[in-house]
Amino acid sequence: MSCACGTSSNFDPNDSRALEIQEKINNHPCYSEGAHQHYARIHVPVAPACNIQCNYCNRKYDCSNESRPGVTSGKLTPQEAVKKVLFVGGEIQQLSVVGIAGPGDALANPAKTFETFRLLQEKAPDLKLCLSTNGLRLSEYIDEIVKYNVDHVTVTINTVDDTGEIGSKIYPWIYWGYKKIKGKEGAKILLEKQLEGIKMLTDRGILVKANSVLIPGVNDKDLPNVAKKLKELNVFLHNIMPLLSSPEFGTKFGLDGVPSATDQEVMDAQEACGMDMKLMSHCRQCRADAVGLIGEDRGEEFTKESFTTMDFEQLEDKYNIKSREEFHNKIEIWRGALEKANQRIKIEQATKEQLSSTGIIKLVAVTTAGEGLINLHFGSAKEFLIYEAGDKAIKFIMHRKIESSYCSGPENCHGNNPIEEIKQTLKDVDVLLTEKIGDCPMDELKSIGLICDDSYALQPIEKSVHEIVKKLFFKNENEIG
16 A cells, blocks of 8 residues: 555556545545645544543543543434534535544444444445544454445554553553453553554555554654554554643543653654654544534534434435535635645655755744635634745644634733743744734744744745745745756
8 A cells, every 4th residue: 555645746646546545535634634624524422432541541521622532522322423414514514524533432332333334324425434443343343344434444553562561551451351451461462453453454445544642751762663563554644643641631641740742752753753654744633522624623513402303304405415515526626726826845755855955944834724725813823834844845744732822802912812832832933924913922923033924814825835935044946846
């Protein structure tokens, strides 16, 4: 399986397997960085039970202010989940993917998971189906995964240390053979089943995304080994996720004071692993009930009361597959125009030599509301897209979140704003491109050497990132061949 076909400009059009993969990921916002600003996903929380315990996880309910895996505002039955999908798909026509990502493990709840997929095949056949799992029971359910056309599976695999030493620090126990197995023995069984299951998936042509949580001081040195093993197994995408660890999360790591992974630690891990694996750089570590574009969550708009009283016939009318198809066609026309405007200057798996003829690489932050444009005011931004850029090309590397936007209402317009957090978040960035920024925050950001520019408002992101870096840091503008 080729892992170098993340965008239309990065694969051989004569390669039938590459074309097949491109078709699978084209409108999948998690598997294609190019799709994530245009297409939406929904996670349906039908799988509450889990068969392992992770020290970084706490499956919490009614946590509307937390955005991380395992968090949800409630559970749904398979029938309720499909009703919600139909309702949301009628309201958000960009919706292209349904995933079951918890709040426990999809395959620890097989009856609910596959009943949901069965109904979705019947009621919403245009949607891609995904599941997320720790991999412990993958080999048991491979036939069902194939049967229900689940052709994207995410497996969380945090170590390939076959001694169980590292795994025992991450997983206190697994539930296997009708009993809890603790420590190194449990960790070794989990790894064995993960590797077996991943191979079964890729052998059947199912695209696998592997998630690895970067846990400082625990598995950070082992992640390059994970990447090498994933490559051997023909995994499509590797997503390195920072540990989110605070005491208020109620996780073992959080309560024990294990620190969250920093942006720099994530970048270092990406560099160490990127030599072997295609990396996912745009993950937002979504909730188990996330709704909308990646980077936003509209879940609170769609309460049970909005859809459970409607019958399936009403909801299928609202869903309107034909109207959705027309909307997706418009998205693809826009994406084609955007790619042309951007002049294909982004390389997903670029080396520094491919980005710059001089070795100079700059970091550029961008505020965006989606659609591939610089179309969000600085004051409204709750995250920044971060690009590496040279005179030859650019590469998207990560997003960085902040707790709250610079201006989040009248009560925060009298100096009560998170500028210090923003300065810390962007301390290593050279340029900020935004739709609009006021003099006060611009002066604050100048104090950390950050150049702010709003002259590229409403322009394509990639072309603008490349142009501003060439303009500011390269005397001779080298055109891309």
